[in-house]
Amino acid sequence: MTNIPPEMKKRYEEAKRLIETSNDIKIYSHTDCDGISSGAILSGILKKIGKKDFGIEIVNLDVLENVPIEHELTIFSDLGSGQPVDKNATEDSKILILDHHPPLRDINYCDTVDYTYLEINPIFHGIDGSQEICGGGLCYLLAKEFGFKDLSWIGILAAIGDIQNGKTGRLEGLNRTIIKDAEEEGLLKVIQNDLSLYGRQTRPLFVALSYFSDVILEITNDQNKALDLLKRLDINTRNPENDTSIRACDLSQEDKFKLIKELINMITRAIPSRYAIHAPKLVMGESYEFANEEKYTFLRDASEFSTAMNACVRNERPEVALKLLDLTIKRNEIINENNLSMDIESNRAVVLDELAEISKDHRYYLRTNVEEIGKSKPIIQKKNLQYFDGDGIRSNVVGTIAGMSLSHGDWRKPMIAFTQVSEENEDLKISLRCSKLLAYDGVHFGSIIREVAQNLGGNGGGHDVACGAYIPKEKRDEFINSMNEKLEGKLVLD
Ligand SMILES: [Mn+2]
Numbered sequence: 001m002t003n004i005p006p007e008m009k010k011r012y013e014e015a016k017r018l019i020e021t022s023n024d025i026k027i028y029s030h031t032d033c034d035g036i037s038s039g040a041i042l043s044g045i046l047k048k049i050g051k052k053d054f055g056i057e058i059v060n061l062d063v064l065e066n067v068p069i070e071h072e073l074t075i076f077s078d079l080g081s082g083q084p085v086d087k088n089a090t091e092d093s094k095i096l097i098l099d100h101h102p103p104l105r106d107i108n109y110c111d112t113v114d115y116t117y118l119e120i121n122p123i124f125h126g127i128d129g130s131q132e133i134c135g136g137g138l139c140y141l142l143a144k145e146f147g148f149k150d151l152s153w154i155g156i157l158a159a160i161g162d163i164q165n166g167k168t169g170r171l172e173g174l175n176r177t178i179i180k181d182a183e184e185e186g187l188l189k190v191i192q193n194d195l196s197l198y199g200r201q202t203r204p205l206f207v208a209l210s211y212f213s214d215v216i217l218e219i220t221n222d223q224n225k226a227l228d229l230l231k232r233l234d235i236n237t238r239n240p241e242n243d244t245s246i247r248a249c250d251l252s253q254e255d256k257f258k259l260i261k262e263l264i265n266m267i268t269r270a271i272p273s274r275y276a277i278h279a280p281k282l283v284m285g286e287s288y289e290f291a292n293e294e295k296y297t298f299l300r301d302a303s304e305f306s307t308a309m310n311a312c313v314r315n316e317r318p319e320v321a322l323k324l325l326d327l328t329i330k331r332n333e334i335i336n337e338n339n340l341s342m343d344i345e346s347n348r349a350v351v352l353d354e355l356a357e358i359s360k361d362h363r364y365y366l367r368t369n370v371e372e373i374g375k376s377k378p379i380i381q382k383k384n385l386q387y388f389d390g391d392g393i394r395s396n397v398v399g400t401i402a403g404m405s406l407s408h409g410d411w412r413k414p415m416i417a418f419t420q421v422s423e424e425n426e427d428l429k430i431s432l433r434c435s436k437l438l439a440y441d442g443v444h445f446g447s448i449i450r451e452v453a454q455n456l457g458g459n460g461g462g463h464d465v466a467c468g469a470y471i472p473k474e475k476r477d478e479f480i481n482s483m484n485e486k487l488e489g490k491l492v493l494d
Contacts (some may be wrong), residue, residue, distance in 0.1 A: 002132065002173045004141060005125040012145045014118055015096055019045070022073035022094060025054035028064070028085075030078040030135065031396075033161025033309040036318060037136035037154045038077035038098065040325035044151050045143050047326075058318035069093045078135025078158075081105075081121050089115045097121070098138040100129030122174070130463070132173025134162040140178055150332055152182035154325060156288050161306035163463060166436070169196055169285025179288075187332060189289040195256050195263075196285035197248050201301040204245035206230060206237065212263075213407035214282045214435045215270050220407050233258050247296065249289075260284055271437065272492075278440040292335050299328075308355055311362040314396045320358060324351045366400060369393050373405040379415075384487035387416035387480060390431075395421050399431030399468055411435045413491060414445060416483065421470065428476060430460070430469045439464035443490050452482045 004012070019025070025046065029039035039056050046054050055071075064076075064083035073094040076085055081099035089095060094116040100123070107124040110117045120138055122129045133141075136158020143151040155178040156171070165171050170192075171179060182188035194200075199208040209219050209226035219226040230237050235255045239246045251259065260283055267279040288302035298304040312321035327348045334341055369390075373379065377388045386409045390398045402417040409415055414434035421427045430453070432445050439445070446460075446467035453460035453469035456479055460469025471479055 002127070002177060004174070004177075005127070008120065008122070008125045008127075011118060011120050012142055015098075015120060015142055016145045018073060018094060018096055018116070018118060019051075020049070023051065023053055024072040025051060025075065026071040026073070027054065027056040027075045027077065028059055028067065028079065029056065029076075031058050031060050031313045031318065032078075033306040033313075034135045034158045035078040036309050036313060036321045037158035037161065037325070038139045040322055040329070041136060041139040041143050041151050041154050042075060042077055043322070043326065044154075044329050045146055045148060048148055049146065056322070058313060058322075069095065077139055081119065086113070086115070086117060089113070089117070091115055098135065098142065100134050100138060102129075127173060131164050131167060131175075133175055134159050134164050136162075137164075137175055137178055140181075141174070144181065149181045149185050150187065151329065152178050152185060153187040153290055153332070154329075156182055156188060157290075157302055157305055157309070160288060160302040161309060163466070165285065166439070166463065166465065169281050171286070171288075187291055189291050191287040191289065193284060194287040195248055195251065195260055196283060196287065198303060200248035200287060201296050201304055202298050203247060205248050205251070206245065208248055211407075212283075213411065214437055215267050216407060216411050217263075217266050217270060219266075229262070230259075233262055235259065249295065249301070275437060275441070278437055281440065282436060292332055308359055311359045312355065314394075314400075315358050315362055317354075317358055320351060320354050324348070324355060327351060362397075365394075366397065366404060369397075369401050370404045370408075373401070374408050379405065379409045381410065381413075382480065382484045384413060384484050384491055385416055385480070386410055386413050387418070390417040390419040393417070393419045395419050395429035398429060399433060399466060402431045403433035403466065406433055406435065411437075414438065414487075416480070418476065420473070426473050427458070427470050428473050428479075430471060430479065432467050434465050436465055438491060441492070443487075448486055449483070452479060452486055455482065 027039055027042050029035040035058060043056055061079060061083060064085050067085055069088045075096045077098045079099055080097040081103040082101050086095055091114055097119040099121055103121050103123060122133050137155045140151055140155030159171055159175050164175055197208045206223055206226040210221060210223045213220055219229055237246055239250055263283045264279045267282055268276045289300050293299035298308050309321045312318055327344055331344050373388055379386050379388050393401055398417050398419045402415045406415050414432050416432050418428045418430045421429045432449055444464045446462040446464055449467050449469045450461040453471050456471050456475040458469055458471030462468055
């Protein structure tokens with residue numbers, strides 16, 4: 001397990017002092033699960049120490065280009081390191097940044113300005129910000145400095161939302177320190193060597209199996225074949241306890257291993273032999289359950305919980321996500337003392353209803369759009385990539401839809417989709433999604449897309465298997481051609 005480097009620890013002590021000595025506080029956090037989690041942890045700290053005068057705003061990165069600095073203390077979480085956030089700072093401004101993205105300014109920048117500037121970024125200390133800790137994790141370490149270890153579970157939610165487990169199927173580095181705290185607090189259950197399939201608490205197992213799309217198998221998009229597979233393996237598909245279809249979380253250890261083994265065999269048969277060593281990582285990994293949450297709800301599984309957080313922000317309802325986390329913090333505070341507050345339970349029920357409504361609309365929007373891919377929106381095949389024109393699709397979900405369309409295209413190539421950024425901004429938002437298998441082979445699409453976009457006067461970046469870019473709309477064809485050329489010889493799956 002990794003410890004916090006001494007230099008970084010010192011910065012946390014300073015951050016704690018900065019918060020304790022400030023009264024008028026403003027928080028800016030990012031529009032995704034990690035950003036929401038970061039904001040919830042920071043709000044949690046402020047509430048616990050009795051600070052009442054603070055505001056929080058969940059923003060897109062472009063807001064930070066000219067952000068006003070007009071509060072006693074301005075905190076940026078899960079963003080800020082890569083933007084000119086101190087442009088409007090004056091002599092008595094105080095700025096705190098907790099971010100894991102590549103920093104624009106160096107570690108000693110604080111010594112060169114005449115206002116208070118404190119930046120905590122793992123990259124300054126040789127820690128990988130894409131795998132070892134994310135924005136929410138950094139905020140949790142601040143909470144820990146105050147002694148609030150009960151906020152640790154949100155650090156795990158953040159890390160899963162940020163796909164920090166993408167490479168190995170488990171959380172690593174400083175994230176493991178957070179896991180340990182959450183386990184000690186009785187808030188987290190880690191399931192090792194689990195079947196890693198999305199929807200372990202809420203989807204019938206055969207449905208979850210039919211969504212498998214890192215490699216196209218016979219069960220992909222075919223629930224009957226998925227059910228046949230379970231029967232062939234002699235896995236009981238009904239849950240005798242409540243007479244519903246079994247879910248991944250119900251599987252006995254024996255059945256789980258039987259299924260994992262068979263899936264690995266199926267994948268191995270479908271891919272070139274040199275990729276066989278990566279097959280287990282597609283179906284096996286660690287799962288994280290929130291111990292105080294009820295079984296068979298999305299709240300129980302970190303991955304399903306993170307999807308709900310994203311549904312809120314993508315539908316411009318971040319306040320619902322923040323409210324749920326706030327109430328859950330309060331609920332956990334008393335539940336471990338064997339208490340239950342009817343006020344908290346009923347307030348949470350109201351928020352969960354709102355969230356269910358948002359998620360339902362969100363899924364409907366995604367499904368109706370995915371249905372058009374390959375029909376009114378044909379997938380065009382180039383040698384090293386495939387793409388579709390996502391015109392009309394909201395830019396903040398075009399990536400999700402590109403990912404969902406992978407199973408309808410060629411899984412050996414990345415799927416690229418583009419759509420106009422917004423009604424006011426005619427630039428194109430480009431999203432890329434691909435099978436994890438491509439990344440295991442060492443291709444980092446986030447770096448490639450950044451380079452190509454920058455060459456065309458845009459910008460971009462992101463993860464190895466999920467990334468995006470913004471480019472001027474007239475550069476569309478050039479972008480596709482240039483990506484296609486850049487990938488020449490990199491994809492060797494055929
Ligand atoms: Mn993040």
